[in-house]
Amino acid sequence: MSMNTPSKLEKVFKSGHIAVTSECGPPRGSDPEAVTSKGAMIKDHVDAVNITDNQTAMTRMSSLAACIHLKQMGLEPILQMVTRDRNRVALQSDILGAASFDINNVLCLSGDHQSFGDCAQGQNVHDLDSMQLVQTVRHMRDEGKFLGGDDIKRPPNMFVGAAANPFADPFEIRVPRLAKKIACGAEFIQTQCIYNIAKFEEWMRRVRERGLHEKVFIMAGMTPMKSAPMAKFMKNRVPGMDVPDEIIDRLAGVEKKKQAQEGIDICVEHIQRLKEVEGIAGFHVMAIEWEEKVPEIVERSGLYPRPEV
Amino acid sequence: MxxxxxxxxxxxxxxxxxxxxxxxxxxxxxxxxxxxxxxxxxxxxxxxxxxxxxxxxxxxxxxxxxxxxxxxxxxxxxxxxxxxxxxxxxxxxxxxxxxxxxxxxxxxxxxxxxxxxxLGATEKRGLWTERCQACGSCVLAHTAGICPISRCAKRVMNGPCGGSTGGKCEINKDVDCAWQLIIDRLRDLDRMDEYEIVTPIKDWSTERAGGPRTVAREDVQV
CATH class of the missing domain: 3.40.50.1970 (Rossmann fold)
Incomplete structure (x- = not known):
């Protein structure tokens, strides 16, 4: 087994296991307990945890600081970095800062537009885009150099990920776009939340047609719905989200207090179905502000216990 | 103009x-x-x-x-x-x-x-839209004649981002997704294979980032 980095996530993939990751959103405050309590809920049920970077452009505790809290309690953090708020100086600097704490995974994103958040009147940066950030981390790691060309003393040693949205438009470039991210150096992919299973399977068929599943580890993004109104909100209000009516109808078809459980059931069924799809290397379970449900989803999906690697 | x-x-x-x-x-x-x-x-x-x-x-x-x-x-x-x-x-x-x-x-x-x-153009009487941010280093030859810097809300050079829905931008349903327009035109030009060429990190020093700019042309100075 040839490892590129000391990342536990990389090792899980390369040992042939289906990987499981989850996500923690840092708090809108400075209480470390808000991070560590979420970490404690999912610690034994995931291989690594994404820490979001000011998601939906709402100002929060920094992803890097939250990663350090989780690292110190023995979790494997995945540092999410968006290109919205930092230029290439700050991004490279934070990559080194993360590497100094042996944070071994990074997920490169462009980030939601700031107009969605609490600083709609702020500037955005976008000095790099998400693909160029992937290139940057790989350049720093593999060449041991800054973008400016100087040598890095103790280069960062990070396993590099990117996101893919199989449901955004135009559909015809969704697989070519994945190919581009792989060409830039992405080693793992986490997808947008999947609800339209048929469309996702079609995307995966096209991924396999080009052999891309053999070049990158693809993790299917799963988010359980808490209620029928949440499903409607996701369908109508969240950019790039594809929620079929049958999901909304199924949730709406059970009484209100049982809708959350129905949402968990749908999520487990989807994971079980997608486990059979060739080229799926793992699941990224994003239970948004519902981290306590991750263990149940992982266990019922037959993904527990997590392997020792 | x-x-x-x-x-x-x-x-x-x-x-x-x-x-x-x-x-x-x-x-x-x-x-x-x-x-x-x-x-x-x-x-x-x-x-x-x-x-x-x-x-x-x-x-x-x-x-x-x-x-x-x-x-x-x-x-x-x-x-x-x-x-x-x-x-x-x-x-x-x-x-x-x-x-x-x-x-x-x-x-x-x-x-x-x-x-x-x-910097923009008249779409119709009473409607003007942006086309250029004067970045000082034109990329239009590589983007099917549509500018991602001025027309993409995140000026994504390798787009579209995951927020493109039905040809529209995530920030506003009235805003066209620049990358949808680029892809549509690449298809019409029969140049879709160019989509997979990665645009390298841009030199923004010719843009506002480089400070106030000057064009000095000795050949036309008197």
Whole structure:
């Protein structure tokens, strides 16, 4: 087994296991307990945890600081970095800062537009885009150099990920776009939340047609719905989200207090179905502000216990 | 062209208040085409201001003039002999014209009458849209003639981002996704294979990031 980095996530993939990751959103405050309590809920049920970077452009505790809290309690953090708020100086600097704490995974994103958040009147940066950030981390790691060309003393040693949205438009470039991210150096992919299973399977068929599943580890993004109104909100209000009516109808078809459980059931069924799809290397379970449900989803999906690697 | 929009009349009223003799100065170039600062807009604005201050019982004089260009020394010289008649100039030129006026008439207070918005074009009467951010290093040859810097909300060089839905941008359903337009045109040009060429990290030093810019052309200097 040839490892590129000391990342536990990389090792899980390369040992042939289906990987499981989850996500923690840092708090809108400075209480470390808000991070560590979420970490404690999912610690034994995931291989690594994404820490979001000011998601939906709402100002929060920094992803890097939250990663350090989780690292110190023995979790494997995945540092999410968006290109919205930092230029290439700050991004490279934070990559080194993360590497100094042996944070071994990074997920490169462009980030939601700031107009969605609490600083709609702020500037955005976008000095790099998400693909160029992937290139940057790989350049720093593999060449041991800054973008400016100087040598890095103790280069960062990070396993590099990117996101893919199989449901955004135009559909015809969704697989070519994945190919581009792989060409830039992405080693793992986490997808947008999947609800339209048929469309996702079609995307995966096209991924396999080009052999891309053999070049990158693809993790299917799963988010359980808490209620029928949440499903409607996701369908109508969240950019790039594809929620079929049958999901909304199924949730709406059970009484209100049982809708959350129905949402968990749908999520487990989807994971079980997608486990059979060739080229799926793992699941990224994003239970948004519902981290306590991750263990149940992982266990019922037959993904527990997590392997020792 | 440079596209500008009228400033709210309330804001203009506040800024002209300290002065009694004001020259409302239009420009016959871009701001005329986008109907924000040409001869017609000078007339309308000067009339509105006169009416407002008469109602307030305040005696102010608003004269009207429109120059061929305010971003040109030659045309700005045309008003030198009348400048002593005014306490201030309310310029309806773009930010370039206002600043050129300020440099030329150093002791005359200047008030901008428009907001300078972007480099764009007239889609139809009354609708102007952005096309260029003057990055100083044109990429249009590689993006099917559609600019991701000015037309993508995240100026994504390798797009589209995950927020593109039904050809529209995640920030607003009225905004076209630039990358959808690029892809549509690549397809029509039968050049879809170019989509997978990764655009490298951009040198932004030719853009605002590099500080105030100058184009110096010795071959045409006299």
């Amino acid at each position: 440079i596209v500008a929009d009228k400033k709210p009349i309330e804001e203009i009223i506040e800024t002209v208040k300290p002065y009694d003799r004001i020259l409302v100065l239009g420009c016959n170039e871009c701001v005329t085409v986008c109907e924000a600062g040409g001869k017609k807009e000078v007339e309308v604005l000067a009339s509105a201001l006169r009416m407002h201050f008469i109602q307030q019982g305040s005696k102010k004089n608003f004269d009207e003039r429109t120059l061929e260009r305010q971003c040109d020394h030659e045309y700005l010289e045309e008003i030198r002999d009348i400048m002593d008649n005014y306490d201030a100039v309310l310029s309806l030129a773009c930010g370039v014209g206002v600043q050129f006026m300020a440099e030329k008439y150093h002791t005359t207070p200047l008030i901008p009458g428009v907001n300078t918005c972007f």
